[in-house]
Amino acid sequence: MLRPALGPFLKWPGGKRWLVREHPQMFPAEYKRYIEPFLGAGSVFFALDPTVAVLSDTNDELVNTYLALKADHAAVRQLLEEHHAAHCPAHYYSVRSDQPLGLAHRAARFIYLNRTCFNGIYRVNRLGNFNVPIGSRGSVVRPEDDFAAIAARLSNASIRTNDFEQVIDKADEGDLIFADPPYTVQHNQNGFIKYNEKLFSWEDQQRLALSLSRAVARGAKVVTTNAAHPTVRALYEVENFTITTVSRFSPVAGARASRSSFEELLVRSS
Numbered sequence: 098m099l100r101p102a103l104g105p106f107l108k109w110p111g112g113k114r115w116l117v118r119e120h121p122q123m124f125p126a127e128y129k130r131y132i133e134p135f136l137g138a139g140s141v142f143f144a145l146d147p148t149v150a151v152l153s154d155t156n157d158e159l160v161n162t163y164l165a166l167k168a169d170h171a172a173v174r175q176l177l178e179e180h181h182a183a184h185c186p187a188h189y190y191s192v193r194s195d196q197p198l199g200l201a202h203r204a205a206r207f208i209y210l211n212r213t214c215f216n217g218i219y220r221v222n223r224l225g226n227f228n229v230p231i232g233s234r235g236s237v238v239r240p241e242d243d244f245a246a247i248a249a250r251l252s253n254a255s256i257r258t259n260d261f262e263q264v265i266d267k268a269d270e271g272d273l274i275f276a277d278p279p280y281t282v283q284h285n286q287n288g289f290i291k292y293n294e295k296l297f298s299w300e301d302q303q304r305l306a307l308s309l310s311r312a313v314a315r316g317a318k319v320v321t322t323n324a325a326h327p328t329v330r331a332l333y334e335v336e337n338f339t340i341t342t343v344s345r346f347s348p349v350a351g352a353r354a355s356r357s358s359f360e361e362l363l364v365r366s367s
């Protein structure tokens with residue numbers, strides 16, 4: 098039975114909510130497991146609502162947030178409501194410098210900071226500490242929040258902190274991989290790639306294209322997005338992939354003046 102559409106509960110750079118809405122034909126109707134190795138806000142996972150899923154990202158605090166919601170969404174909501182009531186600059190900076198223990202406390206801190214920091218950016222310093230200043234928005238708990246529904250969607254998902262290659266290498270015949278990596282080439286100047294203390298390198302892009310090719314050779318279905326740069330395109334101009342280019346507006350580009358249109362590659366196994 099179709100469940101009502103669920104949007105992402107996090108604001109995340111490079112979010113792909115638009116992809117399912119504008120290009121539904123990119124995604125096969127039938128597949129075994131849904132595998133998303135660069136989870137972020139999981140917009141495509143929530144939109145497709147697969148029966149069985151493997152969700153992964155290298156951002157440990159992000160992954161912890163999904164695990165906490167799956168384990169005890171009511172506890173996370175309760176703590177989030179406490180942050181909501183206490184929200185002010187002093188509370189924000191105190192929470193930002195805090196390192197709470199326990200799944201639910203860490204998840205509530207993560208969602209709170211995501212919803213109140215400047216522009217929903219995720220950025221950490223060399224020590225791995227979140228260092229984004231407070232933003233102008235103060236809504237921590239929102240009317241549309243349905244953490245019970247999110248937990249229900251996550252109930253059949255295996256959720257882990259892993260590098261993409263380990264996850265993709267486990268994909269088998271009939272599985273669907275949706276891979277939305279950080280874009281390393283064209284957008285290096287506008288903050289798109291700094292999700293973690295470790296940057297996504299060009300070698301990572303090459304490693305990704307090779308691991309996706311291996312998965313296709315095993316019979317997996319692949320949908321992947323990337324920057325429309327000739328060097329990236331060349332990685333996918335190989336047998337078994339079809340490439341299309343679409344125009345998008347950059348949603349997280351800092352100064353309004355620099356919000357410009359750019360092109361993205363949509364690649365799928367043929």
Ligand SMILES: C[S@@+](CC[C@H](N)C(=O)[O-])C[C@H]1O[C@@H](n2cnc3c(N)ncnc32)[C@H](O)[C@@H]1O
Pocket residue numbers: 109110111112113114134135136137138139140141153154155156259260261262277278279280292293297301
């Ligand atoms: C463009 S975002 C994904 C956005 C997501 N599709 C959405 O709709 O919100 C890329 C994600 O890749 C993660 N990441 C960066 N390097 C990674 C790696 N080597 N393996 C797995 N995930 C990685 C980042 O933490 C980030 O969450």
